[in-house]
Amino acid sequence: MNNPLQYPIGPFASPKEINPESIHEWITNIEAFPAMLKMEIQKLSEAQLDTAYRPGGWSVRQVVHHCADSHMNSFIRFKLALTEENPTIKPYFEGLWAEMSDAKTLPVVSSLAILEGLHVRWVALLRGMDSEDFARTFFHPESQKSVRLDKTIALYSWHGLHHLGHVKLVSGH
Structure with missing residues (x-):
């Protein structure tokens, strides 16, 4: 059963069909995410x-x-997959990263700035890709699977909206 507090927009579902329109929509979501997140964050108090x-x-x-860490x-995984043949990526322990002092104490403006600059670069990279590029893969050692970049675009389109949903749970919007 879907827990709306954990998955405010529902859990990620890997797309069964990928076409240019869906890729365009996912890239548009990735492009818009930093501004949407910033708008929600500005409504919040420090508490x-x-x-x-x-x-x-x-x-x-x-x-x-x-979100900045992820x-x-x-972005680095995209660069690796576009320049190497099915590279093995380095996973990271996101839960442990979220417990580090920077993630628990620093003002959010630092990560908002990272997201704004990073997404400009990421979207430029994505818009410069062709169908062969979207079919490129990286190998994820945790799942022991090769992951296509077009499916990764879908995942990160969802990821931004998923975490935006979490922020909205606190902001009440």
Whole structure:
């Protein structure tokens, strides 16, 4: 059963069919994410930034810093997959990263700035890709599977909206 506090927009479902229209939509979502997140964050007090979006969940502050960490890792994975043949990527322990002092205490403006600059670069890269590029893969050692870049675009389109949903749970919007 879907827990709306954990998955406010529903869990990720890997797309069964991928076409140019869906890729365009996912890239548009990735492009819009930093501005949408910034708009929600501006409505919050410091106390709300340190409020968990659900019992046992991260604070909004941790969510924002997690998005920067996660999206930086994804951008690097794209670059690796576009320049190497099915490279093995380095996984990271996102839960442990979210518990580090920077994620728990730093102002969110630092990660918002990272997301704004990173997404400009990421979207430029995505828009410059062709169908052969979208079919390129990286190998994820945790799942022991090769992952296509077009499916990764779908995942990160969802990822941004998923965490935006968490912030909205705290902001009440």
